[in-house]
Amino acid sequence: MIELTYSGSFETVLTDEKKAALKEIHDNLYNKEGRGSDFLGWLDWPSTVQPEFMERIQKTADVIQEKAEVLVVIGIGGSYLGAKAALTALSPYFSKGGKKTEVLFAGHQVSGEYLKQLLTHLDGKEVMVNVISKSGKTTEPALAFRFLKKYMEDRYGDAAAERIIVTTDAEKGALVNLAIENGYERFVVPEDVGGRYSVFTAVGLLPIAAAGFSVSQLMAGAKDAEEAYQAFDPETNTAIRYAAARHYLYTEGYTTEVMATFEPKLAYVQEWWKQLFGESEGKEGKGIFPASVSFTTDLHSMGQYIQDGIRNLFESFLLIKESNEDLTVFEAENDGDELNYLAGISLQEFNHVAYKGTSSAHLDGGVPQMSLTIEKMDEFHLGHLFYFYMISCAYSAYLLDINPFDQPGVEDYKNNIFKLLEKPGY
Numbered sequence: 001m002i003e004l005t006y007s008g009s010f011e012t013v014l015t016d017e018k019k020a021a022l023k024e025i026h027d028n029l030y031n032k033e034g035r036g037s038d039f040l041g042w043l044d045w046p047s048t049v050q051p052e053f054m055e056r057i058q059k060t061a062d063v064i065q066e067k068a069e070v071l072v073v074i075g076i077g078g079s080y081l082g083a084k085a086a087l088t089a090l091s092p093y094f095s096k097g098g099k100k101t102e103v104l105f106a107g108h109q110v111s112g113e114y115l116k117q118l119l120t121h122l123d124g125k126e127v128m129v130n131v132i133s134k135s136g137k138t139t140e141p142a143l144a145f146r147f148l149k150k151y152m153e154d155r156y157g158d159a160a161a162e163r164i165i166v167t168t169d170a171e172k173g174a175l176v177n178l179a180i181e182n183g184y185e186r187f188v189v190p191e192d193v194g195g196r197y198s199v200f201t202a203v204g205l206l207p208i209a210a211a212g213f214s215v216s217q218l219m220a221g222a223k224d225a226e227e228a229y230q231a232f233d234p235e236t237n238t239a240i241r242y243a244a245a246r247h248y249l250y251t252e253g254y255t256t257e258v259m260a261t262f263e264p265k266l267a268y269v270q271e272w273w274k275q276l277f278g279e280s281e282g283k284e285g286k287g288i289f290p291a292s293v294s295f296t297t298d299l300h301s302m303g304q305y306i307q308d309g310i311r312n313l314f315e316s317f318l319l320i321k322e323s324n325e326d327l328t329v330f331e332a333e334n335d336g337d338e339l340n341y342l343a344g345i346s347l348q349e350f351n352h353v354a355y356k357g358t359s360s361a362h363l364d365g366g367v368p369q370m371s372l373t374i375e376k377m378d379e380f381h382l383g384h385l386f387y388f389y390m391i392s393c394a395y396s397a398y399l400l401d402i403n404p405f406d407q408p409g410v411e412d413y414k415n416n417i418f419k420l421l422e423k424p425g426y
């Protein structure tokens with residue numbers, strides 16, 4: 001399903017020692033015995049997800065589509081990036097693609113300008129809100145929700161409560177209390193699923209379904225991946241191979257991974273991937289720094305650095321074999337732009353040539369690389385891809401002897417902000 005190529009040799013990567021380490025990780029993962037194993041709820045989630053839950057998601061999404069022209073999804077980090085990645089990757093570039101509800105995001109930064117303009121944009125449109133926070137106490141979404149809650153109450157009065165849906169922990173956090181007090185519909189983020197692994201829970205599924213995409217296909221793709229990467233076979237298991245190759249490169253001094261794509265709609269899949277790997281691995285003075293570029297755009301900016309800068313980079317291309325739509329270069333009568341030599345070539349073909357040219361130039365420049373190719377971009381393949389990265393990330397972090405599921409370092413800057421703002425208790 002995902003084709004993986006690597007510029008080096010897998011024989012060098014997969015030594016007996018590495019295979020033994022991977023086998024131990026595999027067994028610990030599936031026996032739920034490794035570090036952070038309390039957070040492995042995502043591992044068999046696609047195959048065990050209850051049909052009643054999927055029905056409830058779809059039913060709620062149908063109500064949203066009926067009632068709302070705009071759904072404002074409030075969340076940050078793992079409570080935002082999965083849905084944002086899916087919607088960006090699946091939606092057409094310039095229209096809603098016939099979908100009824102437009103999904104907009106808030107609470108993923110603290111721009112007063114953004115929030116004020118969002119509120120103005122909502123005027124005259126039917127609105128619903130889905131506020132998502134696992135902990136129920138993250139400042140950015142809480143702040144945004146304070147404004148959105150008031151906006152909804154001013155506009156809809158008591159009926160505002162029927163237009164607000166909360167996705168949070170079953171018991172903990174301020175948000176769950178607000179939800180209970182106000183009688184908002186509630187979805188639970190399972191305790192054993194961390195934010196960056198939560199795209200297949202209500203966190204990701206409800207906004208994706210509300211935007212009119214097939215969450216059953218997304219889950220089918222995830223289940224397909226769950227089954228595909230379950231067996232321990234480093235010769236065929238691409239999730240294990242990707243993890244093993246990146247770990248090998250890391251030990252060779254390649255400490256930054258640049259994920260490169262040739263389709264701009266993958267930009268937020270890259271952002272989601274950066275949180276997944278960055279927050280899972282960047283600990284204890286270790287971890288590959290995940291970076292991203294979008295080609296060919298960035299060949300005209302970051303390409304120089306990748307080609308010639310400090311040699312601590314490796315590249316991982318994420319490629320889509322079949323594009324959903326394409327254009328073919330036509331012959332112009334007067335070859336004024338001197339492009340007739342491209343006549344007959346589709347833009348997808350051009351991009352493929354660009355990939356080949358770029359990949360060999362960067363390789364010559366000393367940048368080792370992998371490429372991951374998926375068949376096409378639709379719900380099924382995206383579900384598969386998300387799961388692929390999640391399982392691979394667990395292997396990668398464990399290879400570094402790191403707990404993939406916590407994020408102790410994130411608290412430091414928050415404490416500083418709270419101190420500066422004189423939050424009670426800080």
Ligand SMILES: O=P(O)(O)OC[C@H]1O[C@H](O)[C@H](O)[C@@H](O)[C@@H]1O
Nearest residue numbers: 077078079133134135138195410
């Ligand atoms: O869902 P929440 O509890 O609001 O958390 C949202 C995000 O913020 C935190 O600071 C964490 O670093 C992330 O892992 C998390 O996804």
